[in-house]
Amino acid sequence: MNEDLRIEVPFLVGMMRLHEREALHDPNALADWIEARLDQGLTWFDHADIYGDRKGETLFGDALRARPGLAARVRIVTKACIVTPSRDTSPYGVKHYDSSPDYLSAAIDASLTRLGVERLDHFLLHRPDPLMDAAATGGALDAAIDAGKIGAVGVSNFLPEQWRRLQASMRHPLVSHQLQLSLAHPEPLFDGLYDALLADGMRPMAWSPLGGGTVFEDVLGESLARLAQDFTTSSAGLALAWLRGLPGHPVPVIGTLREQRIDELLSGACIRLDRPTWFALLEEARSQRVA
16 A cells, blocks of 8 residues: 555545635635645645646646645545546547547546656546556556656545456555545445545545535435534534544545634544444434444
């Protein structure tokens, strides 16, 4: 496993909405914001080339160029292989996936240029591609690691046999898996997906760790609000603590860029829950008693 991922971090800061936050479009303002996160110990930033149609990576890179020295302090995760309809050059204008060596090699180089960094710490295949030539794709990813362009490779939203087919064609290990996981979406804990990625030595990253806000609704939301008072944290912080209590300590990928909200999440993300509290929240999330 990539040694950097062994560092215990409360969460990754997701950049999916950076292009929507106009106050951070000024490079110096964003540089200030990034530096404040680094000072909080938040060093990992999660990107994808489709976020804002590449604008997210570009804005982040402009900020790094405006503040020399920041690039050496940040850790970058980015993803590629999704081709949006507006980027499809065929007559169809269809969203599709492209894991071909030429596409991935160009995507890696383009992300490096937009972000203004010398290496992508983690590069993930954003979605499984049914047309993937595993040997060709694996070779391209191995070559990017050998060239120092990426530190490690992972996947996102893959099923076990999909990532195992790719891994069988690679010399370097797949070290991380970004999957949907939260109190609002605990299914990977019961369908074998989570156990499989741990068994294969991958570090889990959890996207949508608050279920897009649905964890705050209905009975589950009421339980989180009530129990959060006992732990002197917010409902969101408690939801992240529940997630991080799992074996493998999944790293949540948060979606907020608001400073106050980030502070709230930091206050609760490292709380350790006892087993009865963890299972009580699971019961509320699944609307059924533990069997």
